[in-house]
Each structure stands twice: as C-alpha cells, then as structure tokens.
Amino acid sequence: MPYHDTDPATLARIAFVLGARGERASARRFGGSAERVDAAGERRRVDSGDSLRDEGLDAEAEEIVAEIEALERSKARIEAQLLDAYAALHTVEELQLARLPRTPVPLSAEQVVTQEIACATGVGAAEVSRRLELATAPRRHRVVRERLRDGRVSLHRALQVVAETRSLDDSVLPGLETAVLAPAPDGSVSSQRLFISRLRRCVRSADHRGEDERHCAAVRRRRVHGHLTDDGMGVFTVVAPGESVVGVLDRVDALARAARAAGDERTLDQLRSDLLCDLALFGIVPATGAQAAPAVVAPTCGSWLASAPPAVVRIVVPFEVAVGLSDAACEIPGHGWVTAAHARQIMTAPGSVWQRLAVDVNSGRALELSTDRYAPTREMVEHVRAVDGVCRAPGCQVPAERCDLDHIVPWPEGETRVSNLESLSRGCHNPKTARVWTVERIDDDGVRWTSLAGRSYVTYPRDWREALRDPGAGPPSGAESELELPESDPPPF
Template structure:
C-alpha cells in the first residue's frame, strides 16, 4: 500500500502522522497489517487501534493490530490462516564467514514447541554438564564422569542441539553400552534428545471454546490466534481458570502477605503480561522475573503490584535510575533517568461474549 492508497484507505492514520501523533515506523506497521484487508474492515480496525497507537511501541501496536484483524472478520482470518499453512517451508540462506541460515516457516504453535524443545534440551545440557559434541566418557566400572562443564551460550547450545537432533548424531554419542547385555542404553544423567516436555499457553474465552463466538485467543509468546486454532489446541490440554474483568479484560487481583508470589499468582501475572513489561521488550513472561513495582514490603505481593520483567530490565529498574508507576488498568509508566516517559499495557485477554445473555437457554 503506497502513500496515495494509504490516504484513501487509512486517512485517519495519515492525519495522525501529519500531526506528529504517529511515527513513520508505526504507519508502516498499520499498512503491513491492514493492507490485505478490504476497505470496510481496514477502516474498522484502524478506528479501534489508533487511539492507543500514540502511546504504544511499533511492536505493541503490531500485537494490537493482529488481534483486531482477527476479531473484525473471524471467517476471513481463518481462510487466510488455512492459506498460510500451505505456505510452510524450510529454506537455506548462505551467510558470510562460512555460515548459513536455516529458516522454517511453521504454524505458530508448532514453531513455539520446536523452539521450546531446543531450549529445554539446551538447558538440560548445562544442568547435567553435558558436552554434546564429545562422546560420553565412562571409567572401567561403567560410571559416567558427568561430562565437561559447558561454556557455550544458550544460543550456541540451541544451534548445536538443532544440528544434533536433525542429524541424529547424539543418539550414538550419548549412549552408554551396558556390559551385561551388550545393548546401548541411555547414559545416566544424560538428556533424552527431543523428549523434554514442551507446552504452549493459550488464553481463550470459555464462550469461544463452547463455539458461541469466534473471538481471537492469545497464544503466549506469539500473540493473537483464531478461535478455530485455539479450540484445536484446547482439545488436548490442561485448563486453568483465569478471572478477568468483563468490560476491560483486565486480570482481577489476588494478594498475599509474603514476598514470593504463590504459583497460582505467578501464573496469573505471567498470563496477564505475556512479555516483559519494559517498553519494546518481547521476552516471554515465562522467562521473566516477577518484580514488585512498589518494592516489598511497602508494596504488597499482589497481582496489581507485580510485573514481568526480564533480568536485564529488572536490573535497569532496580539499579539504572528508571522508575515505574502502575495504573489501575494494568498500564505501567516507565520514566527514564532523562525524565522521558513510556507507557506499556498488558495485552487484551479474551473475555466471554455478552451476546450469550440473549442466546443462552434459561430454565423455565
């Protein structure tokens, strides 16, 4: 979509750009998401997301747009999703200095599981001090010496695990031969390649699960997904109830008098936040610390005073001169040492459709 077409299809966005309320980077995000839509749904999505766009980062605006695009025409979104799945592929890209890149285009939930499996196995190597590119050592009694301490970064381990898993090299390297049977058996303490459990977290309204509406669900680590995809994932899943405000979708508060949040509260906060709450950071909340916005014990251990922060941005808040102010709706205002302020809001979670009040059968 060029600027002339943008002026015709997205006049409010172009006006916001001219007035300085919208950056060129955000306009590009709007064009990328709304370009494939017909004129009427594009205008509807534009009017829905534009009021918040000024305070959002380009990444945050993209998250809002993805959800709004799915919500405005669920049937069309599912058709686009079916077409997109047919485009799945793996490609090879030569890089400099003897390197090459492998790119896989997959359905989001499958890509997340693959990435999590690589991460889980890479982390298991460190826990068990395994060096996957060297054979497991054993003494004459058959005892494993535990392997070498791994000095690689997580990214390096993930890359090596991917190669080993695809080429099946470690199945020979990481098996200890038992003297009594002569058969290969897994060495004690070695990770079973590809067997680390993987999970994906989906937040979906119960009315959507019941087939009463088709509003988008939220896939943690990715963003909005169609109702059909959410129902497929929920068919073989463990469910946990999350209570949200019926109007705003804000996760309702629970509290405790201890410093460390209980497991249920921690899940609650990570589900609400989705990612690190620092402006522009997309680190998944499941890998983040839970920070007391108002430090404990002055600030309570409660959903409204906890925020997911990756370790880097947690340290920036604690030691780097940044301050954070919460609002009742879950928005955090981050103020830098130079006194510039940036707002971040948790993603809008799915809430039950209220058309159900008219459609749900009532007892006589």
C-alpha cells in the same frame, strides 16, 4: 488459562479465558524518600523514589525529549505533504499516459511514477511503491492520512498498516486503523511492539476467513529443505504449522537455558543449534546416548536430552471464541496471533489440557493472591504472570513467562502480593535496579514508570478480552463464517 497438550512430541497449552466478576483488592501506594541536590548544593529529601536526582539535569532532559517529540510531529506533517505530492504526480502522469499512443507493453501510472521519483530522489523503487499505495488511496486509508497530517503517526507506521491490510475491505479499515493507532493504555504513544501486536491481531480478527483459507493452503505446503554452506556448515528450513514451530523453539530454548545454568560454556545460540540437531537425529537421548549413536555422528547434548520435557505451546482463547460466539484473533504469547478457527482447531486437538483463568468481565483483568513470605508461592508466580501477560515496563511486550518477578516496593516494606509484584524482562529489570527508572503503584492497578527525563508512563494489567472488541471480531455471520478446516472446526462444547 486453558492449557492444551497435543501429542507427546508437541504439548500445546491453551489459556481459556472466562468472563468472571470479582472484587479486586485495592492497590496500596507506598512512598519512599531520597536526597536531592538543589541549586545551592544542599541535599534535601523528596518523597518520590529513593534515588539521587538533579533538577537541572532533569529539566534539561525533559526539554530535549519535548524537542524530539515536536520534531517527530513536524516530520510526520512533512511526510503527509510528501504523500500529497506523490498523489499529485500520479494524477499528472496518468493524464500524460492517456495522451500517449498505445504500446505493445502497456505501462501503469504507478510504474511510471515510481521510476520517476526513484530516479529523482534516490529512494528505492520498493519504498516509493509502498508510499504511492498510501498516497493514491486517501479514502481507503483516511484515518491514517488524518493522523499523519496531524503529526500523530509516522509514515513508517502508516505504511505498515497499508501493507498488513491489503486483503481487507474498505469498510473495515476506519475502525481497525483507529484501534491500531490508539495510544497506549496510559495515554502515551504506543511502542513499536505494541503497535505491531495490535495490528496483526486486528487483521486476523477482521479477515479471519481469508487468513484461515491461507492457513489451510499453507498446511498442505509444509516441507523441509536444506543446503550446505561454503564454510562446512549447513542450513535447514522447516515449514510447519505455527504451533509446532513455536513448541520446537520454546522447548529448545528452555533446554539451552537449563544447560547454561548448569555450567555449559556454549552460548545459547550454540546450545539451541546443538540441541535441535540432537533431538532431530536421536530423539530423546539417554545419558549414554553415544552408545546408540552412529560412529560418525555422536550427540553433543545427550545428558540434557535424557529427561527432556515435551514441548509446550500456550494459546489464549476467550470463552466467546471457544464456543463459536466470536471470531476474535487468539494469541500465542510471545509469538503472534492466529485466527479464531485455527485456535479452536488447536484447543480441540487430542490430549488438550485446559486451565480456566477467571477475569473481570469488564476490565479483563485477573484476580489476586498474597503471602507474607518474601518469595512468592508457585501459585502466585503463575498468577502474577497471568495478571501481567507481558513485561510491565513501558512498551515492552516480552511474555511474562520469560520475565523476572520483581517487588515494586522492596520487601519487607512492600508485601509479597500480586498488587506489589510485577513481571519484568531482564532488559527492563536491570535499568529499574540501577534507578534509571523510578516505579510506583497507582490507582486502578496501574504502575507508573518515570524516566530520568521526567516522563511518566503507566502500564496496566493485561486485558485478556481485548481482542473481543476488535473491529470485525463480532459474532460469526451465518454459515458463511463456518470454515471447513482439515480436521473440521466444531466448537468444543
């Protein structure tokens, strides 16, 4: 991964992804055993996992989950019919308006239909308007409408696609919507977090020029404002470039967690607030920071700021994007996506530090390291996080850097190697430890998760080159794709 250090106040790290071919060590499949109680009350051993399972409850849970799935599909089909009714009403109201005499304040059919439906159903006007936008654009959003009619996408997600793609040309949408609404890598329904991440990434890849123009305009509007509240507190807002905001948030969060780990009794939210104020008021405060502080305001976290590390921002930049061969969106893990031009601007800022991550050019996956110790080496920790990218539990998108490192097959039965280690957020690690989920390694570096309802989901290592395949992320088309950013945007080589 390339890592990029900007100025001393904000070090940005860039993950610079290179395509490389290499052999992956074959994953081992480890088996366990457990007792299970059959209908006669006898305990027996099974080969999948090591937890006690009740077949009757498992079957009942599976039946209920299947019923929920069927009801959601039926709901989506009804919502498709609802949109058809919206469109039909819009057509009728449009004809009615055409026959009315002109008025000094003309009304659109959208306004009339929105008010009509809101009054009849009690649904908010804003929600009616969002549905109407999709209902009256069946050709523009034909992929979404087809999925809705088939019960394969909810109206909620369909409307999110509509809202995020308003600035895009009609020609881009079929491919984009197909990519965004695709199943998860294991074929199951994509989680909401994965869906949103895909949607925002694809939009920034397809509309990189428009996004960059909006970013340039927004940079000129950066500002700080605040106000006091009635309870004696206050609120301030800082509008700044995304990489700066991410660096501030991550730095303060890291300091707050260090303070908590050392015994500070304040909550993380309280510590983040106090630390941010101390940083803004006093900069890097020495351990005796009170000596330099005004009498009225004294730092509350001086000891923690005495050796505070600089802020770090990581951004993943595929090689093709770095050299200007692609306009795929680039990720700031855990925070969102930026356009290719913005990513090149970040990675070429003074003080950049790049770290190369070699990945398989076809799968986009990283290589593997191993050790015979229980605790992985520091290099292995960094490598596992690079391989996973995010938490390996189904649907979770917590960045790997914020996750625990867990043995899939407990040590020493399971070796301490990349193929037997996974990144798990605390919220996913605890249920696995409690055996709410059973986990096993399968072929192609997959990890199969099985729920109490008997549903299985497979997660795979992070594909660091995925954005390069987004619709609209192909090679820049001539001079028209070259956008002049405030500090120019040349390729780094």
